[in-house]
Amino acid sequence: xxxxxxxxxxxxxxxxxxxxxxxxxxxxxxxxxxxxxxxxxxxxxxxxxxxxxxxxxxxxxxxxxxxxxxxxxxxxxxxxxxxxxxxxxxxxxxxxxxxxxxxxxxxxxxxxxxxxxxxxxxxxxxxxxxxxxxxxxxxxxxxxxxxxxxxxxxxxxxxxxxxxxxxxxxxxxxxxxxxxxxxxxxxxxxxxxxxxxxxxxxxxxxxxxxxxxxxxxxxxxxxxxxxxxxxxxxxxxxxxxxxxxxxxxxxxxxxxxxxxxxxxxxxxxxxxxxxxxxxxxxxxxxxxxxxxxxxxxxxxxxxxxxxxxxxxxxxxxxxxxxxxxxxxxxxxxxxxxxxxxxxxxxxxxxxxxxxxxxxxxxxxxxxxxxxxxxxxxxxxxxxxxxxxxxxxxxxxxxxxxxxxxxxxxxxxxxxxxxxxxxxxxxxxxxx
Numbered sequence: 174x175x176x177x178x179x180x181x182x183x184x185x186x187x188x189x190x191x192x193x194x195x196x197x198x199x200x201x202x203x204x205x206x207x208x209x210x211x212x213x214x215x216x217x218x219x220x221x222x223x224x225x226x227x228x229x230x231x232x233x234x235x236x237x238x239x240x241x242x243x244x245x246x247x248x249x250x251x252x253x254x255x256x257x258x259x260x261x262x263x264x265x266x267x268x269x270x271x272x273x274x275x276x277x278x279x280x281x282x283x284x285x286x287x288x289x290x291x292x293x294x295x296x297x298x299x300x301x302x303x304x305x306x307x308x309x310x311x312x313x314x315x316x317x318x319x320x321x322x323x324x325x326x327x328x329x330x331x332x333x334x335x336x337x338x339x340x341x342x343x344x345x346x347x348x349x350x351x352x353x354x355x356x357x358x359x360x361x362x363x364x365x366x367x368x369x370x371x372x373x374x375x376x377x378x379x380x381x382x383x384x385x386x387x388x389x390x391x392x393x394x395x396x397x398x399x400x401x402x403x404x405x406x407x408x409x410x411x412x413x414x415x416x417x418x419x420x421x422x423x424x425x426x427x428x429x430x431x432x433x434x435x436x437x438x439x440x441x442x443x444x445x446x447x448x449x450x451x452x453x454x455x456x457x458x459x460x461x462x463x464x465x466x467x468x469x470x471x472x473x474x475x476x477x478x479x480x481x482x483x484x485x486x487x488x489x490x491x492x493x494x495x496x497x498x499x500x501x502x503x504x505x506x507x508x509x510x511x512x513x514x515x516x517x518x519x520x521x522x523x524x525x526x527x528x529x530x531x532x533x534x535x536x537x538x539x540x541x542x543x544x545x546x547x548x549x550x551x552x553x554x555x556x557x558x559x560x561x562x563x564x565x566x567x568x569x570x571x572x573x574x575x576x577x578x579x580x581x582x583x584x585x586x587x588x589x590x591x592x593x594x595x596x597x598x599x600x601x602x603x604x
Contacts, residue, residue, distance in 0.1 A: 187554035195548040206579040207548045208566040218423040221474040228460030240455045242447040244271025248458045251465035264433045275417040275430040277451035281442040287311050291339040296326035298555030300348045324350035328361035335369045344385040346510025349565035353509045363405035384414045388511035390421035393483045396509045429453040485568040489514050492580040501587050502597035514566045525589040534561035545586035
């Protein structure tokens with residue numbers, strides 16, 4: 174059978190492929206430490222109780238008809254107040270668009286701005302930018318980020334690609350790295366965007382920035398989250414910020430997101446989403462409007478949620494650090510935000526005492542699953558082919574009391590590579 178060119182050329186998600194293999198193993202009765210899923214176990218991380226009751230109440234009050242295409246006014250008003258209090262962002266209701274999660278908004282933005290052949294710049298590793306660029310038949314311009322920069326893109330790396338580009342996608346805290354833009358780093362990128370747009374004529378497309386901040390409320394330690402419009406006054410006409418309840422409120426299945434941006438862009442996106450019908454359900458909109466209207470309850474939930482996530486991320490990080498101190502070929506980036514820890518397991522080219530040779534990221538991922546019973550997502554699944562030893566560990570379904578057991582299991586698997594330990598120790602001590 175023949176299908177559309179789009180469907181014939183659209184590759185399956187590598188993240189979902191890995192996740193499906195893990196699900197099959199679990200369904201078959203295998204005992205695994207599953208750190209793949211960018212979701213939350215509701216038994217461990219339930220949504221805010223006030224939000225849950227407000228949604229249930231909205232159903233009972235029979236709010237089951239169509240919502241407004243741009244999102245109900247009471248919800249957009251509550252979002253306006255929420256972003257003012259918690260994010261120091263200031264937008265009118267006409268500059269806020271609501272949809273059934275962040276994905277439809279990203280989809281709508283790509284189709285509102287990009288024509289076939291338009292340049293779309295995105296860093297790797299990153300989440301799904303390649304797929305959205307493929308949807309619009311854009312020209313993908315990939316910026317390979319580096320370990321020494323915590324896998325965050327720099328102005329120097331982005332600058333050569335800006336001429337003629339239509340869209341630059343950025344994310345902070347970053348998925349998969351769990352790292353943040355520093356204020357000066359982000360300001361330098363913003364200044365490049367403003368300068369590029371100043372050079373363009375009135376009849377040329379402007380360069381826009383898609384800023385994904387779905388994890389913006391999940392910041393740890395001394396880190397600070399920054400938005401382009403917050404730190405550079407010239408960025409407001411060119412920035413579309415995407416956010417949602419899915420991550421910051423452990424509500425991935427509630428399917429309610431919003432974006433902030435210039436009214437002209439918001440209006441184009443609204444028309445597209447109206448035809449797709451990607452509205453957030455009416456009861457969820459009513460429930461979220463009620464919840465966000467209680468900033469004390471919002472703050473209480475966020476404080477508890479952040480603490481619980483940080484405990485897990487920090488325990489994982491310290492576990493990797495201890496292995497590193499003992500001479501094992503591992504490393505990690507201290508958690509800064511989101512629900513992810515970036516971990517390096519450097520076994521490439523090594524041969525185990527059982528005769529297994531690690532020759533690719535796929536080999537290494539399979540080895541960890543088989544020998545350590547550890548399920549993780551490699552960076553190649555996020556488009557980063559040059560970092561075969563780096564992995565994303567997600568703590569959304571993690572139990573505190575299992576982390577030490579998982580580390581012991583990883584240690585036993587690494588013990589199968591004594592040559593790698595010796596080589597790593599020699600490098601560490603300059604021998």
